[in-house]
Amino acid sequence: MDVQGKIAVVTGAASGIGKALAHALKQHGATVVCADLNAKGAQAVATEIGAVARACDVSQEADIATLVDWTEENVGPIDLFCSNAGILVAGGVEVPDEQWQRIWDINVMSQVWAARHVVPRMVERGGGYLLNTASAAGLLNQIGAAPYGVTKHASVGLSEWLAITYGDQGIGVSVLCPQAVRSEMTRGLEDHVASIDGMLEPEPVAEACIQAIAENRFLVLPHPNVLDYMRAKTQDYDRWLGGMRKLNRQFGPV
Numbered sequence: 001m002d003v004q005g006k007i008a009v010v011t012g013a014a015s016g017i018g019k020a021l022a023h024a025l026k027q028h029g030a031t032v033v034c035a036d037l038n039a040k041g042a043q044a045v046a047t048e049i050g051a052v053a054r055a056c057d058v059s060q061e062a063d064i065a066t067l068v069d070w071t072e073e074n075v076g077p078i079d080l081f082c083s084n085a086g087i088l089v090a091g092g093v094e095v096p097d098e099q100w101q102r103i104w105d106i107n108v109m110s111q112v113w114a115a116r117h118v119v120p121r122m123v124e125r126g127g128g129y130l131l132n133t134a135s136a137a138g139l140l141n142q143i144g145a146a147p148y149g150v151t152k153h154a155s156v157g158l159s160e161w162l163a164i165t166y167g168d169q170g171i172g173v174s175v176l177c178p179q180a181v182r183s184e185m186t187r188g189l190e191d192h193v194a195s196i197d198g199m200l201e202p203e204p205v206a207e208a209c210i211q212a213i214a215e216n217r218f219l220v221l222p223h224p225n226v227l228d229y230m231r232a233k234t235q236d237y238d239r240w241l242g243g244m245r246k247l248n249r250q251f252g253p254v
Contacts, residue, residue: 001129001172001213004029007076009067011058011110012085014041017133017181020202021082023049024210030080033071037085058085058110059102068117077125080213081118083111084133084176089147100147107151111158119166127170131209132159136179136226140233143248163218174212176220181205198223 008025012018013034022045025032032051036042039055046053054070057063071078089095089103111132122128135142138152159175167173180199205222212220221227233240 001080001216003080003210003213005031006079007031007033007071008080008082009033009035009071009078010082010084011035011056011067011114012133013045013053014038017176017178017202017205018082018084019045020206021084021131021209022046022051024203024206025080025082026051028210031075033067033075035067035085058083058113059105061109061113061116064110064113065117068114068121072121077121078118078128079122080129080131081114082131082133082209083114084131085110086133086135088145090145092144092146095147103147103151104154107148108154108158111155115158115162119162119171122171123166123169127172129172129174129213130159130162131174131176131213131220133176134159136177136221136223136229138175139177139226139230141244143244143251159218172213172216174209174216174218174220176205176209176222177226178205178221179223179226181222 003025008030010018010022010025010032013022014036018036022032022034026049032049034042034046034051034053035056037055037057039053042053042055052075054067056067068078086107087103089099115130132155134155135152137149138156142149156175156177159173162171163173178200182199182201200222208220208222
């Protein structure tokens with residue numbers, strides 16, 4: 001999809017990758033709706049780029065449904081929905097259930113709900129595009145953060161299913177799987193295993209997304225090494241697990 005002239009919604013647009021996506025989409029000629037729980041932050045980004053902003057708590061399906069309805073009624077038909085909002089929860093199976101549920105709702109269910117409310121409209125119109133932000137943790141895993149690794153795996157799985165199910169109906173899907181990207185989420189993790197291949201600024205990550213969307217390419221890998229790690233994982237799973245245990249001993253929890 002060429003985003004020129006298209007209507008794009010970005011969640012988590014107040015900062016980090018979401019802010020960079022909003023800027024990049026606008027620079028490439030899209031009409032952008034900036035959505036975030038941080039309404040003031042979303043409005044600040046919208047003001048910077050000449051867009052519109054909406055408050056949205058992506059952990060609530062009703063908020064996502066309202067965002068879709070409002071955009072379609074007041075801006076126009078959504079061509080591209082970027083489910084970018086996400087959180088990090090560190091720890092393992094001992095993490096309390098309410099934190100597991102919160103990260104599940106934000107990192108996974110928000111993408112389910114977005115697809116639920118926007119894909120039927122896109123199919124009826126003959127096409128559209130979804131960009132889901134996952135993580136390299138969704139292809140590999142995350143040392144010291146089981147809730148994050150598990151939910152990002154689920155995000156990748158959902159994105160695959162959407163591409164398989166709706167690809168023949170004109171729906172493009174890309175899933176963003178970077179390693180560390182500089183943001184509030186990664187503050188203090190500069191020396192962690194997540195940053196082993198360097199911490200990218202959000203802007204080149206956003207440009208990688210624009211390029212992938214233009215090519216209708218599923219995997220967006222701003223850190224190219226992730227593809228090598230994936231191949232090593234599938235070639236010899238047990239050896240890969242051994243290597244990950246070594247990293248776990250070296251770096252410990254997030």
